[in-house]
Amino acid sequence: MHDLIMFLRENGIQATPQRLAVATVVLGSRTHPTADNVWQKVRKICPTASRATVYNTLNLFIEKKLVKPQFLREGTVVFDSLAGPHHHFIDEATGRIYDVPWDAVKVRLDESLEAFDIHAYQVVMRGRRRRNAPKN
Amino acid sequence: MHDLIMFLRENGIQATPQRLAVATVVLGSRTHPTADNVWQKVRKICPTASRATVYNTLNLFIEKKLVKPQFLREGTVVFDSLAGPHHHFIDEATGRIYDVPWDAVKVRLDESLEAFDIHAYQVVMRGRRRRNAPKN
DNA sequence: GTTCGTGCAAACGGTTTGCAACAAT
DNA sequence: ATTGTTGCAAACCGTTTGCACGAAC
Secondary structure, three states: OHHHHHHHHHOOOOOOHHHHHHHHHHHOOOOOOEHHHHHHHHHHHOOOOOHHHHHHHHHHHHHOOOOEEEOOOOOOOEEEOOOOOEEEEEEOOOOOEEEEEHHHEEEEEOHHHHHEEEEEEEEEEEEEEOOOOOOO | OHHHHHHHHHOOOOOOHHHHHHHHHHHOOOOOOEHHHHHHHHHHHOOOOOHHHHHHHHHHHHHOOOOEEEOOOOOOOEEEOOOOOOEEEEEOOOOOEEEEOHHHEEEEEOHHHHHEEEEEEEEEEEEEEOOOOOOO
């Protein structure tokens, strides 16, 4: 898409087929893919893309704040397609990670926390998703 | 200590010099050491302890619920000496992780979360610790 | 023609595993 | 004798890096 090229350019990123593929996969995804997940999908769109380029591109996107890395799992980083702050729920049975809307959790920080200058926070929940649960 | 041996035995763990060293280091620590941090300290107490044994022992302790692994950082797990639930604050400048008492943060979960059967949650905060901050 | 992006393979760092020696029961 | 524990080295897996080629300005 031409507007995707524009979008990248606006963020100081020169568009290339590989980067467009990574952007398509990672920006248009409600999931929380690992770098390798991204690579698997990217190769289908752009078979020449190497693992190194995918990693480099993801790091570039992090630097340019197009995606946010999350440390929610052992051993690997997952990428957040980033549309405003939100919380996370991790299904302990499947390992799947769900976004939880910001307003679904109310957090009140005690005064005792004045020792910390808190720039950001998130609630990380673990458990099991109920069987007949609605979308997301 | 004899009571430490007892404690391990109560948890179905056969005491050995290596395991006692790991227990001493990891259970009696307010910090959040990585496996390698633990190894460094353990070798001073028990020079024969190998890296593999420290890793194996830590995994054993996780399995027996004596410590809890936390995924708060890229690339490495840190271990929580585990005395009841609490939250975490990560100093973005130093990387240091601080325990935040459970009551210092009040969390109210919305009804919309009924889709999830939440077993546990924690708040992860990031920012900078203030210079003249009190203990912990 | 200099800069930037890429692919490949090698290197890297944290962690696990196979195996042979060794206690402990 | 069987079972469990250890040390070592090698394997492993996710990620980064060095380098030479190629495309873009």
